[in-house]
Amino acid sequence: MKKALFIAAALSLSVASAATTIxxxxxxxxxxxxxxxxxxxxxxxQPEIQVKYNLVPWGVYWQKAAAMVSGGSTYDVMWMNLDNFPFYQSQGALSPIKLDAKTTAALPxxxxxxxxxxNQLYGVPxxxxxxxxxxxxxxxKERGVPIPxxxxxxxxxxDAAKKLTFKKGNQQIxxxxxxxxxADLEYGMSFYFGxxxxxLIKKSGDSYTANLDATFAKTSQQLLDLIYKDKVAPGPQAASQQGYQMFLAGQMGILVQGSWMVSTWDQNKELDWAFAPFPSVNGLQPHPVVSAHALVVPTGSKNKDAAQSFITWMNTSPQAQRMLAQRGLLPTLAENYKSQYLQALPGRNAQTVFAQLPNSVVINSNLRSLKVLPEVLTVLGQKMNLAWTGNAKLPDAISQATSEMDNLLKTAK
Structure with a gap:
């Protein structure tokens, strides 16, 4: 009996020591x-593969990601956003992901x-x-505003934001x-598409040009007016906290953010929050943005097979899908786990999240081969930020952004 236990323990230790860590x-x-x-x-x-979790601050994250390009040591599985994807893929920093036919068919x-x-897949959202x-x-309810x-x-x-902007004791709401x-970032762009x-970039044949047209200018002005004309949003001087922090603290009535924030609101048990439908603009159907962040495998990974096994499990296994939905997060196969998602968020009007999905937009999805996309979007963001912080007039910011974007796009293939 003791010998059998010894053998079992030895086998267990052998399996553990042989596990691949990613x-x-x-x-x-x-x-x-x-x-x-x-x-x-x-x-x-899957005990033969052990995954180590690394939470890296945004700025530091992209510094470390630069190692992918240089071929230095890097992570085995990384998050990637669409804005940065063209650059890293074009530099050969990402390894193709090979999925079996069943998995490929399951993914939207x-x-x-x-x-x-x-025709090669380099990331799985x-x-x-x-x-x-x-x-x-x-x-x-306190301000008598109808709940959408x-x-x-x-x-x-x-109009609701105006009524929700008031003094409550010594506190500004x-x-x-x-x-x-x-308006050039995902939250504001949701109104622009609507x-x-x-x-924001037009492709004609093999050439690209900036497309900061009248719709972009009008939408930008409407959103900028929330701060400087309507005064229903804190400006750069008045904001000691970020918007989500003010909402969490009960100091903001409406927050346009991502569906991934639900766990944050649990930090304030007294916060009576709910989803609202995305508002329509000019009588048109809303077209809010979907952030298609994906899991990628850097070329420098020494454990590509194990990395791809983990990615497949995260995106298609029923266990992973249920776990995400039960935490109020949309899994990859979201439509298949709608009931679990809604059950996780009772009374939060979460059905509006699903209602908007069919009409949502993946930004820049047609610009995957544009290698200079990160630089172009950086220039655009910098110029628009000058207007948002009150350091430039909006028409000037748009004009400067258009000029600098076009200069970069002239070199694009």
Whole structure:
């Protein structure tokens, strides 16, 4: 009996020592608890592969990602966003991901398509991550503002924000997080696409040009007015906290953010929050943005097979899908786990999140081969930020951005 136990223990130790360890890196701290739970479940289900979790701050993350280009040591699985993907893929820093036919068929092609180059897949999006609208129902009720549950317009949202901007004792309450709604970034771009926008870069044949047209200018002005004209959002001088922090503290009535923030609101048990439908602009159907962040395998990884096994499990295994949905996060196969998602968020009007998915937009999805995309978007962001912080007039910022974007795009192939 003792000999049998000894052999079993020796075999167990041998398996453990033979396990392949892979490093998984992400910048998204809002998912930390969910990610750690997923990794624990994966490690248990596939003991031959052990995953190590690395949460890296945004700025530091991209510094470390530079090692992918130089071929230096790096992580085995990393998060990637669409804005940076063309650069890293074009530099040969990402390894093709080979999935079996069953897995490929299960993944929604609308989400994997932006990460395909020359019919090879280089990234697998980890769930749809739509831009959504949150409201503080307590403030809505306190100020007598109707709570939107199925639909509302941009003008109604602005009217609500005006009523939700008031003094409560010595505390300033704001209507909305206007500082986050820069029109060239995902939250503000959701209004731009809803107003009929077609994209900030136009492709004609093999050439590209900036497309900061009248729709972009009008949408930008409407969003900028929330800060400087309507005064329903804190400006750069008035904001001692970020918008999500003010919403969490009960100091903001409307927050345009991502669907991934739900775990953050649990930090304030008294916060009576709910999803609201995305507002329509000019009577048009809303087209909010979906952030298609994906899992990628750097070329420098020494454990590519194990990395791909982990990616496949994260995106398609029923266990992983259920775990995400039960935590109020949309899994990759979101539509298949709608009931679990809604059950995790009772009374939060979460059905509006699913209602907007069919009409959501993946930004820059047609620009996957544009190697200079990160530089172009950086220039655009810098110029628009001057307007948002009150350091430039909006028409001047748009004019300067157009000129500098076009200069960069002239070199694009």
């Amino acid at each position: 490093d998984y890196a992400t910048w998204d701290g809002t998912r930390q608890q969910a990610d750690e739970a997923l990794i624990a479940a994966f490690n248990k289900s 092609s609308v989400r994997t398509a932006p990460y395909k180059v020359s 980890l769930g749809p991550q739509p831009v959504t609208v949150y409201i503080n129902r307590s403030l809505f 549950t199925k639909s509302w317009t941009f003008d109604q949202m602005v 704001y209507g909305i997080n206007g500082a986050d709604l820069q 107003a009929g926008g077609k994209g």
